[in-house]
Amino acid sequence: MKKIVISGLALLAFFKIQAQTPKDSTGYKPTKLKIEEVNLVSSYYRQNGDNASVTGGIGSQKLTDIANVIDVTLVKYGKTGKKHTLDVEIGVDHYTSASSDRVDLQANTSASSSDIRVYPSLLYTAEQIDKGRSFAIGVGSSTEYDYQSFNGTAAFIQKTKDRNGEFTARFQAFLDQVKIIKPIELRQGQDDGGTEARNTFAGSLSYAQAINKNLQVSLTADYVQQTGYLSLPFHRVYLNDGTVSQENLPDTRTKIPIGGRLSYFLGDHLIVRAFYRFYTDDWDMQSHTAELELPVKITPFFSLTPFYRYYDQTRIKYFKAYGEHTAAEQYRTSNYDLSPFHSNFYGIGVRMAPENGLFGNPHWAMLEFRVGHYDRSTDLNANIASVNLKYKV
Amino acid sequence: METFTHSEKLMGNMFTFSMVTASEAAFKELVAAAVAEVKRIEKILTTYSETSETAQINAQAGIAAVCVSDETFDLIQRSLFLSEITQGAFDITYGGIDKSLWNFDRTMTSLPSPEKALQSVHLVNYKNVILNESEKTVFLKEKGMRLGFGGIGKGFAAEKVKLVLQKAGVTDGIVNASGDLCAWGTQPNGNPWTVGIAHPDLRDAPFSYLSISNRAIATSGTYEKFITINGKRYSHTINPKTGLPVQGIKSVTIIAPNAELADALATPVSVMGIKSGLYLIEQIPEVHAIVIDDQNNLFKTSQIQLK
Known part of the structure; x- marks a missing residue:
């Protein structure tokens, strides 16, 4: 057994x-x-x-x-009373998109209209249980058809004396390589475009508090600095004179998201999770995200999670629609990801974590998959499916 | 079927009742029965109330024999038997110790002299408890002797509550009397119960886990109650043979088929010492022990397999 x-x-x-056993001196x-x-x-x-x-x-x-x-x-435990854990995770996403970016105009199925993303990660945690303190470092990577990313994380977590509050300081670095795939008519000969670097550094402070047995809240503020190649190379920009050029955006961007999260446990089987985030950056974009999730625990090892997310954003100052940019503008984009829009995203997640592991193998601890429909005011619809499998050593 | 859990402070300790039942309503009724049983036992064992059987025996020490219930008589009889096999390391007359010598709030700077220490335990001797089987009476021979069930009462209570619940039809559950626990049946998914053993240095963290069904576990440790004199750590447990505090052992865990037995054997193993204590446990069928000394060395009886 x-x-x-x-x-x-x-x-x-x-x-x-x-x-x-040693000799006793007890009588x-x-x-x-x-x-x-x-x-x-x-x-x-x-x-x-x-x-x-x-x-x-x-x-x-x-x-x-x-x-x-x-x-x-x-x-x-370590000699100093530390608990050490090492988690290894491998995630795989598959998505299809009805109007994803078309790179080759002739092609019916372009590389990114259906794409697979693979992201393994490794996280080491040292926990000093008596002091309620943890320190974690981790590395991960993510590989897509046109994108290669390595990331590192360092985090410090301190619980309050009564263990109901938890403060987290986290620093993350993402070192990315973007494959430069130009729109086909802008390619010259055998020009494969090469790759460009994009680096992201993010500092994050958060505080979580259990208000009572049923209610938990948390607040998070981030400061994100991006440098490098921040445009997407295959985006075309049609100018007002009818010519075609590439998207061009500044090579630095500072982002500040501030968010709050609330979890309310309604009995043993239903959780209400609400999330709100305000975002602003120095390209003049502002956005609001509101999300509601209702995980329903069917059995201790099986749960269903319907979710809904509303999102609303303003344009960045470099955005203009098709045929409106002039050749004189240094920075320009017609990427509708950077245009004003709002979107709805809804779907359901299924999570299975049998006590003895999946398929009777205790190393495979958890399987999660999520399907959803995404609908955006700028005529973009997508069906998204993701799978997450957790392997425990 | 689902596992429900309820915790409540009873007999000066935190009791946790876990049961697999069909509904929360059924569980609540069973909890009420469990709580009533613990309160009934407390009434017998407490030395704080003058009307308890224990208090009456103590009040009549050196004067007269006291007639008690079968239940109390049997408990005392089993206790005396345990004193016998532990060479007196377990002793329910431990209550007669002169407590004025000890103050375990860590401000002590020296141990009392061996003579003074020995004097403080002169009333501790289980052989001076005289039982009369046919009359069901208990007599403490010396004036000033005191019975106390601190070393066995929690396990006794856990076992009694288990019986009450089993009679009420609960086929799966755990009764945990502040670390002295008995588990029977299985979890709703058919797996045995998983029980952690507290880490001797970290109060809330377990240092090990084991799966049990129809077994009991008790851990006696010096987590908080100890004094340090000249760099040596002394437990709050007094060796009834010498009157001096026990030293060298941080934690003793006993696994037994019965919570009363597990509870009663945990402390004497630390009093007797690792070699004598483990040698004793090794001989008792279906009883196992894990001992951790002050240097965090781990000792165990042979049937325990560490993973």
């Missing part, structure tokens, strides 16, 4: 396991019990009505034979 598997990887053993001596004493112990159980555990009529010879072996799983 499979025994309990502890989440996390043992890095340091805390206890030295000793086979030899007591190792003493052999008399057979009638041992038998009295088994009758002791019977007095309490606990018959299941008694085999009855056993002599001292047989005693150890009938005893079951007890398996004890040790949790490993």
Whole structure:
């Protein structure tokens, strides 16, 4: 039979396991019990009505034979009382889009109208349980057809004295390579465009508080600095003189999102999750996001989560519609991702986390998939499906 | 079927009742029965109330024998038997210790002299508890002797509550009396219950897990109640043989088929010392022990398999 598997990887053993016992200086001596004493112990159980555990009529010879072996799983801590865990995750997204960016005008199915994204990650956490403090570092990567990203994370988490509040400071860096795929009519000969760097550094402060047994709230403020190639190379811009050029945007961007989250537990089976975020940046975009999620726990290992998200944004100052940019403008884009719009996104998520692991394998801890429909005021519709599988060492 | 859990402070300890029942309403009724049972036991065992059987026995110490219920008589009889097999390390007359020597708020700077210490335990001797089986009477021979069930009462209560619940039809559950717990049956998914053993240095964190069904676990440790004198850590447990505090062991966990037995054996193992204590446990069928000493060395009986 499979025994309990502890989440996390043992890095340091805390206890030295000793086979030899030292001499006692307590005034007591190792003493052999008399057979009638041992038998009295088994009758002791019977007095309490606990018959299941008694085999009855056993002599001292047989005693150890009938005893079951007890398996004890040790949790490993570092010498300083730290708990170490290492989580490995592999995520795969698949999405199809009805009006995704067409790079090759002739093609019916372009590379990005149906795309797969793979993102493995590794996170190491050292937790000092008695002080309520954790430190985590992690690395991850994400690979798409035209995009390669490496990221690093460092986080510090401190719980309040009563353990109901938690402060998190996080720093993240994303080092990305964007494959430069120009629109086909702007390519010259065998020009494959090469790649350009895009670096993102994000600092984040958040505070979460459990107000009572049923209500948890959190606030998060971020400061994000991006540098490098921030345009998308395959975006065309049609100028007012009828000519075609490429999107061109500044090579720095500073973003400030501020958000709040609320979770309300309605009994054991239903959670109400609400989320709101305000966003502003130095390209003059402002946006509001509001989201509602209602996870319903069908069984402890299976849950369904319907969700709805509303989003609204203003244009960036470099955006103009088709045929409105002039050749004199240094920065220009007609990418409708940067235009004013609002969108609705709704769908459902399914999560399975059987206690003994998926397919009876305790390493495969969790499977989650999500399907949704996305509808935007700028004539963009998409159906999105994502799968997340969690592997625990 | 679902697992419901309820915690409540009873007998000066936190009791947690977990049961697999069909509905919350059914669970609430069972909790009421469980709480009533603990309160009934408290009435027998408490030394704070003058009317409890225990208080009456103590009041008549050196004077007269006191007639008690079968339940109390049997508990005392089992306790004396445990004293016998632990060479007196477990002793329900421990209540007669002269407490004026000890103040476990960590301000002590020296141990009392061995003579003074020995004097403080002169009333502690289980052999001076005289039972009369046919009359069901208990007599404490020396004036000033006191019975106390601190070393067995929580386990006794957990076991009694388990019986009440089993009689009421609960086939799966856990009764946890502040760390002295018994589990029977399984979780709703058919798996055995998973129980953590508290880490001796980290109050809320377990250092190990095990799966149990129809078994009991008790852990006795010096988590908070200890004194440090000249760099040595002493437990709040007094060795009834010497009158001096126990030293060298941080935590003892006993796994047994019965919560009363698990509870009662945890402290004497730390009193007896690792070698004598484990040698004793090794001989008792279906009882197992894990001991952690002050240097965080782990010792165990042979049938425990560490993973």
